[in-house]
Amino acid sequence: MSERTPFEFTLSLGDDALIAAQRLAEWTTRAPEMEEDIALANIALDQLGAARLLLTYAGELEGAGRDEDALAYLRDDRQFRNCLLVELPNGDFAVTMAKLLFLSAYQLPLYTALAECADERLAAIGSKTRKESAYHLDHASLWVKRLGDGTEESHRRMQAAVDQVWPYVAELFAADPGAPVDPATLRAEFDATVAAVLTEATLTRPETGWAPAGGRDGVHTEHLSYLLAEMQVLHRAHPGAQW
Amino acid sequence: MYGNDFGAPEEASGGGLLGEVEAAEAALREAAARQRRGAPASDDDLAGFFAEVVEADQKIEPRDWMPEAYRKTLIRQIAQHAHSEIIGMQPEGNWISRAPSLKRKAILLAKVQDEAGHGLYLYAAAETLGISRDELVDLLLNGRQKYSSIFNYPTLTWADVGAIGWLVDGAAIVNQVPLCRCSYGPYARAMIRICKEESFHQRQGYEILHTLSHGTPEQKAMAQDALDRWWYPSLAMFGPPDGESTHSTQSMAWKIKRFSNDELRQRFVDMCVQQAEILGLTIPDPDLRWNDERQAYDFTQPDYDELMRVISGDGPCNRQRMAHRRQAHADGAWVREAATAYAAKRAAENKEKVAA
Ligand SMILES: [Fe+2]
Ligand SMILES: [Fe+2]
Numbered sequence: 001m002s003e004r005t006p007f008e009f010t011l012s013l014g015d016d017a018l019i020a021a022q023r024l025a026e027w028t029t030r031a032p033e034m035e036e037d038i039a040l041a042n043i044a045l046d047q048l049g050a051a052r053l054l055l056t057y058a059g060e061l062e063g064a065g066r067d068e069d070a071l072a073y074l075r076d077d078r079q080f081r082n083c084l085l086v087e088l089p090n091g092d093f094a095v096t097m098a099k100l101l102f103l104s105a106y107q108l109p110l111y112t113a114l115a116e117c118a119d120e121r122l123a124a125i126g127s128k129t130r131k132e133s134a135y136h137l138d139h140a141s142l143w144v145k146r147l148g149d150g151t152e153e154s155h156r157r158m159q160a161a162v163d164q165v166w167p168y169v170a171e172l173f174a175a176d177p178g179a180p181v182d183p184a185t186l187r188a189e190f191d192a193t194v195a196a197v198l199t200e201a202t203l204t205r206p207e208t209g210w211a212p213a214g215g216r217d218g219v220h221t222e223h224l225s226y227l228l229a230e231m232q233v234l235h236r237a238h239p240g241a242q243w
Numbered sequence: 244m245y246g247n248d249f250g251a252p253e254e255a256s257g258g259g260l261l262g263e264v265e266a267a268e269a270a271l272r273e274a275a276a277r278q279r280r281g282a283p284a285s286d287d288d289l290a291g292f293f294a295e296v297v298e299a300d301q302k303i304e305p306r307d308w309m310p311e312a313y314r315k316t317l318i319r320q321i322a323q324h325a326h327s328e329i330i331g332m333q334p335e336g337n338w339i340s341r342a343p344s345l346k347r348k349a350i351l352l353a354k355v356q357d358e359a360g361h362g363l364y365l366y367a368a369a370e371t372l373g374i375s376r377d378e379l380v381d382l383l384l385n386g387r388q389k390y391s392s393i394f395n396y397p398t399l400t401w402a403d404v405g406a407i408g409w410l411v412d413g414a415a416i417v418n419q420v421p422l423c424r425c426s427y428g429p430y431a432r433a434m435i436r437i438c439k440e441e442s443f444h445q446r447q448g449y450e451i452l453h454t455l456s457h458g459t460p461e462q463k464a465m466a467q468d469a470l471d472r473w474w475y476p477s478l479a480m481f482g483p484p485d486g487e488s489t490h491s492t493q494s495m496a497w498k499i500k501r502f503s504n505d506e507l508r509q510r511f512v513d514m515c516v517q518q519a520e521i522l523g524l525t526i527p528d529p530d531l532r533w534n535d536e537r538q539a540y541d542f543t544q545p546d547y548d549e550l551m552r553v554i555s556g557d558g559p560c561n562r563q564r565m566a567h568r569r570q571a572h573a574d575g576a577w578v579r580e581a582a583t584a585y586a587a588k589r590a591a592e593n594k595e596k597v598a599a
């Protein structure tokens with residue numbers, strides 16, 4: 001991957017948050033418990049809030065007059081820069097929690113480092129969102145432990161979820177030395193966080209050499225185009241309308 | 244959690260009702276400060292004491308004696324209200340993924356989340372009457388308790404989200420503001436909290452419609468179509484006309500209910516007419532006109548036969564709503580079991596630690 005511009009870097013973080021929010025919001029009215037419906041909506045709202053700040057700033061960096069909605073609603077999947085992890089379908093609750101664990105264990109050190117970076121706007125966004133990520137990580141960790149060390153069925157499902165989602169982690173940490181925060185520098189902290197949770201949850205990390213990637217270059221899974229078709233349908237049906 | 248990033252449209256609606264909620268809250272505090280007549284003098288005096296507390300506009304609290312029928316009526320009413328909040332998440336939840344801007348997506352997601360919160364406060368209020376949430380959820384899932392029939396109508400366009408906020412949350416507020424003065428303390432307190440949030444909901448719905456009706460011709464048509472479909476079902480939310488309402492008289496005497504169905508329906512119509520004018524939308528009732536003598540609007544009644552059909556299960560979405568709720572409950576069973584098993588293991592460990 002060639003070095004990314006600050007616009008592309010910011011856009012990729014905004015897209016991660018937006019697509020994560022869209023997937024998490026799919027749980028609304030479907031969660032295993034009413035309290036969990038509220039918790040997942042909270043996390044979706046945090047991700048959506050972060051997406052709005054990041055996309056707005058990305059639009060300013062680009063300087064082409066695109067606001068958050070132009071970026072969210074008027075790009076096709078080949079222009080999205082999110083990681084593949086967030087666009088994967090929700091699966092069962094275990095898959096969603098595996099995705100959330102890995103995402104938040106990545107976003108927490110990322111936003112924490114961003115809070116200290118030279119770009120003031122990104123630093124302000126990082127210092128707001130890192131607190132939210134800490135809560136997301138707590139929430140996902142608790143569920144991964146409950147499911148991993150719960151019943152036989154939940155253990156089986158949780159291990160299967162980790163096995164399914166784990167390969168998508170590699171893409172998150174692709175080196176980008178020119179970026180305000182180089183994701184490669186976050187890997188050690190991520191590994192330590194995740195290893196502790198998985199151990200307590202009596203789960204194992206799969207051995208695999210498969211490392212699907214391409215999201216940062218706009219080459220996605222088949223799932224993203226469907227997600228966007230649904231998300232964008234109404235906005236695109238009324239070009240130029242205000243909402 | 245509720246985004247306040249939507250401006251108040253001029254002449255925003257519902258302000259008067261919010262004032263009534265605040266007045267009820269003040270009255271609740273005053274009633275709590277006034278000395279209650281201590282306790283019943285003897286066991287023979289239980290019914291007399293209950294009647295006096297209700298008469299004096301004091302609150303009945305969970306540990307007080309209460310007539311069995313009062314308890315049953317409250318459980319039924321509070322539970323059905325809680326179920327309505329939970330089922331009511333579905334029609335609006337239907338548009339979260341397709342909300343036309345990120346700001347609207349955030350507001351709608353927060354609103355639907357609020358409704359889940361309302362469900363939880365209400366189940367908790369019902370639990371103070373000696374029934375568990377699990378039992379109540381079972382009564383919903385096996386069809387033995389109902390939820391508001393309005394949620395059995397489909398949300399076909401984005402404007403329906405606006406219409407639900409404006410009309411359905413609006414009707415809910417008109418219904419619920421008097422419940423802030425209900426004689427049962429936990430219910431009255433839950434209603435105060437809920438009504439404050441419902442007034443935000445109503446405002447965001449009104450604002451959606453305001454934006455649409457001042458937008459493109461297609462948007463305005465979408466708003467009018469939504470009003471056309473939601474108007475009469477919203478009027479039906481107040482229940483059958485007074486002559487046919489089965490639970491009303493006793494509930495009024497117990498100060499669970501304070502106004503009749505028809506009084507509340509009239510109040511709602513009177514409130515909506517001016518708001519519809521500001522929206523530039525037409526209420527689909529050719530006979531709607533001001534009656535100087537009554538100082539109220541004359542209007543066409545909703546189709547009560549349709550209401551009865553929907554209540555009995557034959558609305559457009561009854562089966563869909565229930566299937567969705569049952570599916571979510573069944574799909575979550577293994578997760579709830581895992582949480583219970585995990586908690587039991589941790590409790591056993593702690594016991595061992597204490598014993599060691
Ligand atoms: Fe509500
Ligand atoms: Fe509401």
